[in-house]
Amino acid sequence: MSLAAAYMFGIKQGVNPIPLSDFVSYYEFNNNANDTIGTNNGTPTGLTYESGLVGNRGVFNGTSSKIDIADNNSLSFTDGVNDKPFAISLLVTFDTLSGSSMFFTKYQGGTPDIFEYGFVSFGNSLNFTLFKSNDVNTRIQMTFTLNRVVGQTYLLSVSYDGSKTLAGLKLFIDQTDVTASTSKAQVGTYTGMSNTVSLARIGYRGFATPNYQDGTIDQIAILNRAITLTDQEYIYQKYQAGQSLI
Ligand SMILES: [Ca+2]
Numbered sequence: 026m027s028l029a030a031a032y033m034f035g036i037k038q039g040v041n042p043i044p045l046s047d048f049v050s051y052y053e054f055n056n057n058a059n060d061t062i063g064t065n066n067g068t069p070t071g072l073t074y075e076s077g078l079v080g081n082r083g084v085f086n087g088t089s090s091k092i093d094i095a096d097n098n099s100l101s102f103t104d105g106v107n108d109k110p111f112a113i114s115l116l117v118t119f120d121t122l123s124g125s126s127m128f129f130t131k132y133q134g135g136t137p138d139i140f141e142y143g144f145v146s147f148g149n150s151l152n153f154t155l156f157k158s159n160d161v162n163t164r165i166q167m168t169f170t171l172n173r174v175v176g177q178t179y180l181l182s183v184s185y186d187g188s189k190t191l192a193g194l195k196l197f198i199d200q201t202d203v204t205a206s207t208s209k210a211q212v213g214t215y216t217g218m219s220n221t222v223s224l225a226r227i228g229y230r231g232f233a234t235p236n237y238q239d240g241t242i243d244q245i246a247i248l249n250r251a252i253t254l255t256d257q258e259y260i261y262q263k264y265q266a267g268q269s270l271i
């Protein structure tokens with residue numbers, strides 16, 4: 026194969042760094058909130074769909090749209106003692122720069138509140154946090170200031186290697202590893218996540234003051250391993266070509 030053929034359309038042909046076995050769940054928003062790989066189908070509320078970069082995408086109205094996903098062991102990344110690696114990757118657009126955007130969380134308000142992890146944006150501050158043993162006050166987190174542009178599509182991916190350390194957290198935006206520009210912090214003494222009974226949620230955070238995504242979300246991949254910049258570049262190029270990862 027010639028070099029040109031090997032890199033047709035910018036994608037290295039015949040090399041798929043993300044095989045099906047690396048996926049836990051994949052939400053493609055083709056007129057539903059189903060998991061096209063695993064069994065973690067979502068239940069959408071107030072969600073509509075429109076044409077996006079890769080088939081359809083979910084449209085979140087900022088006031089009531091959300092997806093609930095039942096608790097399942099496959100969405101918790103702990104064996105009870107040690108954390109396991111995982112990554113969350115998604116396409117997102119923003120209709121407004123005010124308020125907060127909830128990409129994918131596994132925590133929920135209630136009595137008591139319960140916490141595992143969350144990938145969200147508070148205004149321009151992207152935030153990925155892992156909570157120790159269901160304790161909101163003990164955690165490791167990574168934040169990054171993204172000066173968002175309304176309507177622009179971003180490929181956002183967070184990665185964790187399971188090491189229980191800040192060094193194990195990474196953030197990729199489009200084709201760049203921005204980890205070195207993130208702000209990381211440990212609060213308390215983090216010793217690992219819990220497997221709780223919390224729902225997983227897309228587009229919504231249900232505490233006393235709920236937060237709703239206002240914009241679109243698409244192609245949420247939950248992977249069972251940490252990812253590299255090579256993975257991110259592959260995902261980006263596939264999506265730019267309008268192709269699903271599967
Ligand atoms: Ca899609």
Ligand SMILES: [Ca+2]
Nearest residue numbers: 096220221222
């Ligand atoms: Ca659970």
